[in-house]
Amino acid sequence: MSAITELSKLKGGRRPLDPRERKAARRDNKAALVFLLPWLLGLVVITAGPMIASFYLSFTDYNLLEDPNWVGLxxxxxxxxxxxxxxxxxxxxxxxxxxxxxxxxxxxxxxxxxxxxxxxxxxxxxxxxxxxxxxxxxxxxxxxxxxxxxxxxxxxxxxxxxxxxxxxxxxxxxxxxxxxxxxxxxxxxxxxxxxxxxxxxxxxxxxxxxxxxxxxxxxxxxxxxxxxxxxxxxxxxxxxxxxxxxxxxxxxxxxxxxxxxxxxxxxxxxxxxxxxxxxxxxxxxxxxxxxxxxxxxxxxxxxxxxxxxxxxxx
Incomplete structure (x- = not known):
């Protein structure tokens, strides 16, 4: 191990990852995203999306049958x-x-x-x-x-x-x-x-x-x-x-x-x-x-x- 790597560890730094470790880290990140994907989709489709839509509709005249008409406050x-x-x-x-x-x-x-x-x-x-x-x-x-x-x-x-x-x-x-x-x-x-x-x-x-x-x-x-x-x-x-x-x-x-x-x-x-x-x-x-x-x-x-x-x- 080089002196520079030893010095970085003594100072609380992290040693550089070798190519195999970087590949494993990317694989772990992808796995985490796959497991988080249902929650993220639920957040966007079921929660965040309707909230943004309702906020916009609150400034409109909308009867569910016709296009919303902007009326401001x-x-x-x-x-x-x-x-x-x-x-x-x-x-x-x-x-x-x-x-x-x-x-x-x-x-x-x-x-x-x-x-x-x-x-x-x-x-x-x-x-x-x-x-x-x-x-x-x-x-x-x-x-x-x-x-x-x-x-x-x-x-x-x-x-x-x-x-x-x-x-x-x-x-x-x-x-x-x-x-x-x-x-x-x-x-x-x-x-x-x-x-x-x-x-x-x-x-x-x-x-x-x-x-x-x-x-x-x-x-x-x-x-x-x-x-x-x-x-x-x-x-x-x-x-x-x-x-x-x-x-x-x-x-x-x-x-x-x-x-x-x-x-x-x-x-x-x-x-x-x-x-x-x-x-x-x-x-x-x-x-x-x-x-x-x-x-x-x-x-x-x-x-x-x-x-x-x-x-x-x-």
Whole structure:
């Protein structure tokens, strides 16, 4: 080995590759590209391509049948005076602000109970996770509509208690609440994440606190909650994004119109109806990009605020 090569190695450099090594490196790169090709095609065809197309269409008047007609910022200015869009934003924000915290509270409670080491933990963990798998399905939405219908299970139980039931789905005051309750019922996914986080908290902290005379309640608020804040933050971000995208439950329960009186008119439902029922795809594309901006802004706010309450045990 030459002195120059030795000197380059001492300085942290890399020795030049011989022809056989260069050929092997090129072969490895080609193999990597072959394995990455399906993902790259999916990114371009399924994600990046439609996003670029929708961004262009958001500046056009497009009815799916004729060529797009460029209208500039007209679609975005229209949003300022669209009362139904404002109503859909209010409904969706209410759903997110109320539903996400309630779901996370229930998920954390169940995770704490399961973390106590009960028998058949894997069975209960699977059972409690099932709602997250089924909650977004059409079948569960139909079942939910039947349960809260005028002659549904809820009113039948109230009748046994001597309480007169009501049309929970048909009343503007309670229709959104039934959908929020369905969202809370799908607590399985954050519950599993909370349970994994609880398992990572060192037991020595609880042992030291018990020696100092700390009660279970103090141990929960002074040890469990601070150590779990990264998991809480992760679940808040994940569930908030998912809640803004909710569509199936409200669409099925309300019959696809967001009734009664637009009380369940989710933003995604209004976007869908605008694009595929009213054939205003240009305006619907602008609405989609507004949703991207809202979700992105709230996610950024969550990340900025996290430095004030999220504790990382470094």
């Amino acid at each position: 007209e679609n975005y200015l229209r949003m300022l005076t669209d009362d139904r869009l404002h109503q859909s934003l209010r409904v969706t924000l209410t759903y997110v602000v109320v539903g996400v915290p309630l779901q996370l509270v229930v998920a954390l409670f169940i995770a704490v109970v399961l973390n106590r080491g009960m028998r058949g933990l894997s069975f209960y963990r699977s059972v409690f996770y099932l709602p997250s798998l089924l909650g977004g399905s059409v079948a569960i939405a139909i079942l939910w509509r039947q349960i809260f219908g005028t002659t549904g299970l809820v009113n039948q139980v109230l009748g046994l208690l001597g309480i007169e039931g009501m049309g929970w789905i048909s009343s503007p005051d309670t229709a959104l609440g039934t959908i929020i309750l369905l969202h809370v019922w799908t607590f399985g996914s954050p519950m599993i994440i909370f349970l994994a986080g609880l398992r990572q908290i060192p037991t020595m902290y609880y042992e030291a606190a018990a020696v100092d005379g700390a009660t279970k309640a103090k141990q929960f608020w002074r040890i469990t909650m601070p150590m779990l804040t990264p998991i809480i933050f992760f679940n808040i971000v994940l569930q908030t994004i998912g809640a803004f995208q909710s569509f199936t439950q409200a669409f099925i329960i309300s019959g696809g119109i967001g009734g009664p009186s637009d009380s369940t008119l989710f933003y995604t439902m209004y976007l869908y109806n605008t694009g595929f029922k009213d054939f205003e795809m240009g305006y619907a594309s602008a609405m989609a990009w507004l949703l991207v901006l809202i979700v992105g802004a709230l996610t950024a706010v969550n990340f900025i605020a996290s430095k004030y309450w999220v504790y990382y045990d470094d």
